[in-house]
Amino acid sequence: MFQDFKLVDDRPVAIQVKEYVKRLIIKGALQADQKLPSTREMSSLLRVSRNTVITAYEGLEDDGYTYAIPGKGSFVAAMTKEHERADSLDSLQIDWKERMNEYALLAEELDLMKKGIRAKKGTISFTSIAPDEQLFDLGDVKRAFLDRMAIEGQVLLNYGYAKGYKPLIDYLMHYMENKGVDLCGKDMLITSGFTEGFDIVLAALRPSARRGTAICEIPTHPTAINNLKLQGFEITGIPMEADGISIDHLEKVLQKQTNGFDLAYLTPSYHNPTGIVMSPAKRSAVMRLMKRYQIPVIEDGFNEELCYSGAHVAPLIAIAMHGNGVIYIGSFSKVLFPGLRVGWVLGDRTLIDALESIKRARNIHTSTVDQSILYQYLLNGKFDKYVKKVRAEYKRKYELTKACCDKHLPWAQLSGDGGLHVFLTFPKSIDTRQLLEGCSKQGVIFTPGDRFFIREGEGTNTLRLGFSRVTDENIERGIQIIGRQARHLLSVSKNT
Helix, strand or coil, X not given: CCCCCCCCCCCCHHHHHHHHHHHXXXXXXXXXXXXXXXXXXXXXXXXXXXXXXXXXXXXXXXXXXXXEECCCEEEECCCCHHHCCHHHCCCCCCCHHHHCCHHHHHHHHHCXXXXXXXXXXXXXXXXXXXXXXXXXXXXXXXXXXXXXXXXXXXXXXXXXXXXXCHHHHHHHHHHHHCCCCCCCCEEEEEECHHHHHHHHHHHHHCCXXXXXXXXXXXXXXXXXXXXXXXXXXXXXXXXXXXXXXXXXXXXXHHHHCCCCCCEEEECCCCCCXXXXXXXXXXXXXXXXXXXXXXXXXXXXXXXXXXXXXXXXXXXXXXXXXXXXXXXXXXXXXCCCCCCCCCEEEEEEHHHHHHHHHHHHHHHCCXXXXXXXXXXXXXXXXXXXXXXXXXXXXXXXXXXXXXXXHHHHCCCCEEEXXXXXXXXXXXXXXXXXXXXXXXXXXXXXXXXXXXXXXXXXXXXXXXXXXXXXXXXXXXXXXXXXXXXXXXXXXXXXXXXX
């Protein structure tokens, strides 16, 4: 006995010893009233320190698995109903595929992360559009945490409010006002990132008696497509042009839809995946159409801060002025730290009141600690300095990526005005899934563009390249490999 104990690296040793002895008791290998080896003997048998065994024995006694007799040692306690052996119970077997509803099955079907290529060590991966953690100013984040905990640590560790941490709300309301937003009649809800905010808004706007109808740019954010589908919306995609959504196509669709649309989902700045910034003229045109046809707009503030040239264009919610038809969902995940799952929904006060109740019913509140760290970091004045630093670095990588694409992929049309990625459209003869298969064998992977389209068979000649976490050397080498493989596919298609 005690010869099969093995330590693992990621857990405290005392807990491992405690759980090991507990398993022996539950299995019946150690019987009631049986004396355990002394702490000195057990430390020798398990090859751990005596203090570790003492701590483990104390834990076993606290949980009722052992009892101590002064001067004699520790003994196994009699099994109670609470400690009944698991093997004395009939196993409960459920066919979960039969029990799961359409929502769960569809979520699994749409889960792209499960279906993605598993990158081997050393693979050059262009799949991520997360920020580069090497740029994180860890010292300032630590300072923000310590500052806030010193001020109200006990409060922050308790339950918070569904609506959000008020100092952060006040800061972000002012932040949005500086973007030109008219805050009259508007309010804000703090969420755990964009995805939760989007899901809550869809839950509030989904029709109860029929399937919902939604407009979006195409291609668009696959997470948005998935959530729209999961919430039961039928999606109509409007194609993109060089300066944003096609206004002519949008107007024709609106004219044909006799029953109207329930909402529009739009990403006007540094659109995912195309990286296109919608022109000011098109923003005004979009809002005129939304007003005429009475369609509420969900605006995704994706990557707005990563502007590499020129001035920022006013968000749609600012163009709407005193109107209440735009719901703005923002976060700093792509600019700051995605590990702090903090986003916000800005919209009409009546709507935010309802969203607050949905939020409370679902998960009570977003982590107050995370919110307070973000607030203190912003309050300490570190945001502008950090954004300036990362914008310069990502701009440099963007220009390198663009130059490499121009050199090695001259047949591909590139779009992307900023952010952390570029989007490439190849001749129709190139299937980027086939291209990905060939490139992955040579140690390079990317995101095939059909993931960003609604209908099967669309976007098969497109791909997205995320460059934020790729080294300069690997950007050049990876794009060179993609170019070589694309050239091979083009030559094959010409000869067939």
